[in-house]
Amino acid sequence: MSDLPLHITSEVAPLRQVLVHIPGDEMALVSPENRDELLFDDILFAEEARQEHEVMTTLFRRLVGHDDAVLELSDLVLEAFETPEARTNYVEELIGLVPERNFEAYQSELADLDAAALHRFAFTGQAPFPVSAHPLPNLLFTRDLAAVVGDHVVLSTAARSARRPESALIRTVFNFHPRFEASRQRLIELPEEVSFEGGDLLVVSDKVVLIGQSERTSLGGAVQVARELLARTAIEHVMVVNLPKRRSCMHLDTVFTFADEATFVVFPPIIEGYTDNVYDLSSGDRDGEFTMRVHTSLHAALEEVMDREVTFIPCGDDPISQQREQWTDGANLFAIRPGLVVGYTRNRETYAKMKEHGFRIVDAESFLKYHGDGDLPQNDKIAIRLEGNELSRGRGGPRCMTMPLVRA
Known part of the structure; x- marks a missing residue:
């Protein structure tokens, strides 16, 4: 299949x-001693995590119905690194993003590595000379590397030093892999003094996006993304949601995701427990300027800009169950099509609330038995339960682990 245009x-x-x-x-290199520095609360058993992840990607391939449905970041990086210019650029990006690691002392040695050796260094931090680098286990969460809006790509500037090397990798992929050649004039790169991660951006429609101002996306980052989208794309409203700056809700998509066009699964203490924290930015009368309105709540803001009623489904029935479910990504669902979503099996209270709203709950393995390639149920509201006992230890759900490039 020919390369699909980003959309x-x-x-x-x-x-x-x-x-x-x-x-x-890289996941097997997370240890009790380095897990905090690598931003992990727990240690994942890599083989089990891979098996759980493979079920998820099998779902995507089966339901989309073509071999090119799922792209693997590791493959794209290795293919990009086949070009010497890409390897040199990656090393330069890395030096600039993490100056505290003093990679410039080995700049020529790193740039001289072949594609496979540089790939291994980039993912695991291991090299045939004594350069000190961390592994990148957070690459599991590809959502944070960038966000596609329309046919543009907003590239991340990670907030934490442990994740900044990931930004060098995704920039190299989009700038040098031949698959993305047609999109190179539509890359949005942000100043390094601000932070933005893709888990904080949700595309409501061709005219509206949400951006979380969170622990990982700074106010400057949110404003800069808004400015670029309003100036360069068809987006007319960027609604910035001010979130508590703590790890438990590090991105907007850890407390709020779509189940269908007007149904959302939410963590109520944050999404419904705060008021006057949604700032609607739109283009002003002069180039480079925008106007701002404050909405009383996200619910009210969405109903106004979408011009329809919206439904919030809580990830649990009471405050304790909601906290427990949000801890294991109850509100972090990934939609394959409207009303067909994937989440973790362990979030039983979330599924109970979804069932009350008309969703049929099925296990991933059972779903795969009954549906062939491209056999996508068109009308049923279905929540697919993905076994994620290991993956959930990483504190990211199916939306965190996916960066959609094309939706019909």
């Missing part, structure tokens, strides 16, 4: 292509 104007339009990363050797 995302909805969180729930039928999926055509998605970027993922299967947990690799």
Whole structure:
């Protein structure tokens, strides 16, 4: 199949292509001693995590119905690194993003590595000379590397030092892999003094996006993304949601995701527990300026800009169950098409609330038994339960582990 043009104007339009990363050797390098520095609360068993991840990607391939439905980040990086210019650029990007690691002392040695050796260094931090680098286990969460809006790509500037090397990798892929050649004039790169991660951006429609101002996306980052989208794309409203700056809700999509066009699964203490924290930015009368309105709530803001009623489904029935379910990504669902979503099996209270709203709950393995390639149920509201006992230890759900590139 020829390369599909990037296109995302909805969180729930039928999926055509998605970027993922299967947990690799880098995940096995997370230890009790380095897990905090690598931003992990727990240690994942890599083989089990890979098996769980493979079920998820099998779902995507089966339901989308073509081999090119799932792209693997590791493959794209290796293919990009076949070009010497890409390897040199990656090393330069890395030096600039993490100056505290003093990679410039080995700049020529790193740039002289062949594609496979540089790939291994980039993912695991291991090299044939004594350069000190961390592995990148957070690459599992490809959502944070970038966000496609329309036919543009907003590239991340990670907030934490442990994740900044990931930004060098995704920039190299989009700037040098031949698959993305047609999109190079539509890359949005942000100043390094601000932070932005893709888990904080949700595409409501071809005219509206949400951006979380969170622990990982700074106010400057949110404003800069808004400015670029309003100036360069068809987006007319960027609604910035001010979130508590704590790890438990590090991105907007950890407390709020789409189930269909007007149904959302939410963590109520944050999404419904705060007021006057939604700032609607739109283009002003002069170039480079925008106007701002404050909405009383996200619910009210969405109903106004979408011009329809919306439904919030809580991830649990009471405050304790909601906290427990949000801890294991109850509100972090990924939509394959409107009303067909994937989440973790362990979030039983979330599924109970979804069932009350008309969703049929099925296990991933059972679903795969009854549906062939491209056999996508068109009308049923279905929540697919993905076994994620290991993956959930990483504190990211199916939306965190997916970066959609094309939706129909």
